[in-house]
Amino acid sequence: MTTDPKRTDNVWILGAYMTKFGRHTDKDLMDLASESALGALDDAGVTIHDMGVLAAGSLFNSQAGVGQQLQKQIGQTGIPVYNVANACATGATAMRTVMLTIKAGEADMGIAVGVEQMGKGGLLGAGGKGDRGRKVYEPSGRYGSVMSVEGLLGTGLMPGVFAQAGMEYAYEHGGVDFEQFAKVAEKNHAHSTMNPLAHYQKQFSLDEVMSAEMMSYPNTLLMCCPNTDGSAAVVLVSEEKLRTLSKEQQRRAIKISASVLTSDPWTERAQVQPDVNTLTRNAAEQAYEQSGVDPQDLDLVELHDCFATAELIHYDNLKLCAPGEAGKFIDERGPWRDGKIPVNVSGGLISKGHPIGATGIANVFEVSTHLRGEAGDRQIEGAKVGLTHVIGLGSACAVHVLEKASV
């Protein structure tokens, strides 16, 4: 599907907000979701009564009717509500749900809210069978397994899965090593010191990153995203409606130049190790085509650095560097905030945090804030176009291209 930039079904971001990310033990899910929703509405200069659709993304609460719970706090107006769950692309999918509703003409304004309370969640991805009661080995499930295979047939824990993804890139493109992966985390921790909304704002030397507790080689503790609580929200508006709003609202509005959601095309190896590359490449390809933006024109990128190994391979997947040259890209400081294409100037998932449902909207907040010139100390000067990327295993990948433009 190609969107003609001249068509008038464009959708714009009218308001955006994210809560401080961190451990919010004194708040519940609705405190966080309400703060971001009301914040985004206020930022947009509208109210819940202007909204024609609401989408809520919260992966760990996907059966809890989070959208309706939120309405009961901030405004029950009877509009359609979608509760969205799509792995780590949950927030981005909620945003797309609102966008598509507007494109379909069912609403001219809507709000997407992502929220998650992860607490101290530990390592994600173990799954498998618990040992309860009498132990009898009987095959069950689609693989006919008789016991949990975690640690017996390799690992399915996230630090390891993404370590294997990084090492696979190293295998295919020689010359990528532990230090280059570690440089990614050095950068994101440094970037986060300028972001007051980040979970952590502490700088670490490359040596400190590399000598931190090894989780799953080559990912050390400082190369893994933390479990984080937080929420983010965006208010979207049709171009036609935006034209009726104030000059100030129009000036601050950000154009969604591309919005793409992909899943895994079939690849054989993905039967045993998630393929985070192919669907990201496909999403990026479509997003560049939809927007007409060249990757080298990007002023900033917020990509899914759940682990340092993941960020490095996405430089290549998103075409921020030449094929096979992701290691060289980080060596040359290309993704640093003063580099060729700044990546994760928010601190990224590694330091800003990764409240799963909120992540895919928080990165839109970050890029939009720079495009509006409102990012304060961490502003990328003169930013005109940015890209956001999230990927959830299973898999779901969302890429958005956002632009500062005149309506």
Next chain:
Amino acid sequence: MGKQVPIVGYLAIDDGPPHLVAWEAVGSGALYFDRRNADADQGGTEFKRRKLANTGRLRSFTIVHRTVPGVPAPYVSALVDLDGGGSVKANLVNVPPDPEHVKLGMPVRMTTFVAGTDDDGTEAVAFAFEPSEA
């Protein structure tokens, strides 16, 4: 010795030397280890059993240090491309779990071990890979 069962259905232990066996989609040739409803590549519904090789190359790995309770660490989790087709994930054993000894692309061969014994005395047999060159 008590009864033995394979840890997963795609490990054959009672048909000659232990080996892996996949479902091969007729037509596309796609290989699967799980019970299938259809082929995710081409959509066909006909499958045949295919014996896989016991040798291959280390495509990727990670050395797991922090894991879930009850799993000894560190250990090496490996992705192996099997000679003649098929990719599988398992532990890499009989090698020190450090990046100096575990090398991408190294040739490996399958081995088996007893992963546990249940309350009836039945042993679960698991598979792993080990370096095939000194």
